[in-house]
Amino acid sequence: MEINDISKKRHTLAHLLAQAVLEHYPAALPTLGPAIDNGFYYDFDFGGEKIGDEDIKKIQKSMRKNINKWTHFTHREVSPEEARGVFKHNPYKLELIEEIISKGETITLYTCGGFEDLCRGGHSENPAQEISGDSFKLSHVAGAYWRGDEKNKMLTRIYGLAFENETELKAYEAQLEEAKKRDHRKLGAELDLFTFSDLVGPGLPLFTPKGTIVRDSIVEKIAGIQKKFNYQKVSIPHITKADLYKISGHYDKYGDDLFKVKGRGDTEFCIKPMNCPHHTQIFASKQRSYKDLPLRYVETTTVYRDEQAGELMGLSRVRAISQDDGHIFCRPDQVEEEIKNIIYIIKEFYTSLDMLQDGKYWVSLSVRDPKNLDKYIGDETIWNTAETTLEEICKQEKLNYKRVEGEAAFYGPKIDFQFKDAIGREWQLGTAQLDFNMPNRFGLEYTDKDGTKKTPVMIHRAIAGSLERFLSVAIEHFAGAFPVWMSPVQVAVVPVNADAHSTFAQEIFNTLTESGIRAELVDENESLGKRVRYIKTQKIPFTLVIGDKEKESGKLTVEGRNDEKHENLTVEEIINLIKK
């Protein structure tokens, strides 16, 4: 790993932190303190003493004072005996020393500002000059097992943030704050999109009416885009005999992630962790001719994977994964056209969400490892054409793509669309993957023009990917303020006064609803201010306030959620505005 300047600074700050801790807690035992993304930490054994967030201010103060004396690092190589002597009171450092010895490596000690630590180096040259006191801060304290092993002692970890300068630090803190506000678990509850039940279990979200509208709108949006490519919906059961996965190879591959099902008999069933094997059985249900291809099956259906309980998080990581899945069975000469169509759909969809912007996404084009061509199955010519085709289309479509050699599956190349969410995490959403293997495993075939039996190529594709994961990303990306077409409520109708304006408001509401607009009548017996605040929190795109003026003139004013106003409109004009 290349050590860049900011990493060196962060590493230096870990040393500075240890020195400051020892000033206040001379009995503390420093253990390990690396640089990390966004800053650094150091783990200490404080003996019986409890250290909390309230204790770090004084430590931080000492660090900022001490750094002025940290003008240069010196280091020395020491013998095992000497090292053991220096750290004779610190069993953690002694353990590290024995590890270095056992690997036959050199033991080095680094000193700066009068503080010496066991270290491999990689610091700022002159911390006093290079590191400004306001470019870092201690953020919080957490527990951490020695070497990350829960069988070991629980230590105290002190975290710090560190950037090039104060501006960057503040920007990062603001981003963190924003990410917290956008957290899809928090917003999901506020917008009443989904819920979890202790009785149903973790990782198994239940979607409320509003959440279901959002899910459906995504599925419909994609259906609309892909309509012209003649995809056909199919419908499969969620369970299968284990036999299906023994043939597909997924039985072993999914291992513990596979939910096993036990009925009254001896037959072993599984819940599907993916849909492709089922879809092959629909293909296999009839004789197929070259003229029937391509067959493009799509289905939005839920697969189940038993993720570790500790890894579940909101909708980002669930056990019930609803995929907008598709499988294309085609001839080799049809692969190009099909991949092109899939990329077209992905591009259209994410552009409509404003997510296909530079810096916000990249496309990983996974191809074979050219040094290891033997490990791939399938016809060489088909592979070559497929890889070239994928890359050509990425170029034509001006996608921000990266060719990743060796990342193709053994059964085919693929492209994955990677998007960054508001906290900078990367999510793989859309994907298209060629498969030269599964059709063989299931003995799928079609009769070619010359009467011979041929094996079709299979393409796996998803546009939104997992609806749950997509939703978690979308909620955070839009901070809950979805595009109009995704909004569970598109327009709020608000009578100023219940007695005077409710009837007219109800008429407006009915007209909107009948024309397919999702409207909500906000006519609770609350103050107008309170109701308008409710609309703000719900991030409803449009608001129609109905008062005397509106009732008399029949002309309405639409207020957008970003304070834009459209005045003097008829209901029909409003309907067109919202639909647009």
Add this chain to the structure above:
Amino acid sequence: MEINDISKKRHTLAHLLAQAVLEHYPAALPTLGPAIDNGFYYDFDFGGEKIGDEDIKKIQKSMRKNINKWTHFTHREVSPEEARGVFKHNPYKLELIEEIISKGETITLYTCGGFEDLCRGGHSENPAQEISGDSFKLSHVAGAYWRGDEKNKMLTRIYGLAFENETELKAYEAQLEEAKKRDHRKLGAELDLFTFSDLVGPGLPLFTPKGTIVRDSIVEKIAGIQKKFNYQKVSIPHITKADLYKISGHYDKYGDDLFKVKGRGDTEFCIKPMNCPHHTQIFASKQRSYKDLPLRYVETTTVYRDEQAGELMGLSRVRAISQDDGHIFCRPDQVEEEIKNIIYIIKEFYTSLDMLQDGKYWVSLSVRDPKNLDKYIGDETIWNTAETTLEEICKQEKLNYKRVEGEAAFYGPKIDFQFKDAIGREWQLGTAQLDFNMPNRFGLEYTDKDGTKKTPVMIHRAIAGSLERFLSVAIEHFAGAFPVWMSPVQVAVVPVNADAHSTFAQEIFNTLTESGIRAELVDENESLGKRVRYIKTQKIPFTLVIGDKEKESGKLTVEGRNDEKHENLTVEEIINLIKK
């Protein structure tokens, strides 16, 4: 059981059959021979001799000859000793005799036309006069275990059909023939609607693109009808921790039918055999006020029940059951309105299918057993109102209903719509069921106007019921010729000549498709006759043959599947015709 005339005749014919069998096979041992629906049978032990369908003609001939001598029955009571003497060579009859003795019943022997049999009576007075020789026939031979127990010896069962007269017999045979033609398993394959895979397992249908269109069209039809009642779609996972069903009580109730799920941990999961417990958890996810009610959750989702392998049949009996399920949470004062709405939806839906006709359906109104009111839970007043309301609505809606006392569940009254299919089997499809129990079990509540917490009433409802079962009934009811809105392909476009007319046919096809019509271009390189036959077998409602005349004039002729013709139409007129 009341013994009516036709049962007596059928019972008489079983005796007549035994006599005729003994004429041809003197060593045969008659065992039991009852009247059944549509006729009668008699089980014989033929010793080593094999009797097949080809042997029954001569037996039938003897029956028709002998009946002329069957002018009256006589009977006598006999002592155990005498009975044992008469049947000393027939161990089956001896076993029956011991059974009669052990019950302390009288042993009677009945004789007619010189043939005596152990019997309780219930015959025609004068068979020679009452039973015409052409009103019955022997139909087939099958194996059957003595007393239905597979540990016993396999006997030979001879089946006969018997009706009041020849006309009825012929009508029944024609109906049987028709039922065979309409068998949804046969038609389902011919129309390519669904398939089963040995790898996926029995009772787990996979729906092809065409089958999925039919399923979706049903769901959409119902959604369209129920739209005005503000039902809200929700979306739940297919699995849950067993805890949910332990609280709902379904864990014990479903027993072996429940598919148990095993993940990596110790938690016991189940696949849902119904949706109501999940839906309660969405209700429970928020504070609810009396103003929020009713909440009407709907979801078309699949439940799983481990039916016995031997009971599975096509789509009629499956393990994966897709329900158009709905649950309403309401105040007691809202029950009437809600039930009314449900019945409205069911009535609209089945009327649109022409299935709500006299003689084709009846409504079972299940109410409490008035002699046993203690066994029902829930408020007496709510029960009374609910039962009265249900009956009032049945009357108002002029439904063919029957009040069935004692058939209500312990937790609420219900109405079930029962329909007869082409083979005369009865299926329960639409249903509405009140539930005063489950909301209590889950502690559901809302805040009433006076600030107190109240328990909502829950209503379970389904319109099509199980989509699979509904489809099996619909396929047989319509003999595959679905109403236009349900048809997977609504119109076939057939160019007479590939070279001359394909381009124009393609244009017509595109216009139809773009306006939302499901069209199929039947332009395979086959003779016109063969292509028209394909359209007939596929039961496509409309056909457009495109030849020179059509190409030149631009005016088209639509032929309906029942040979009706609409001539000289523009494409727009055709679109309107099909949409109507």
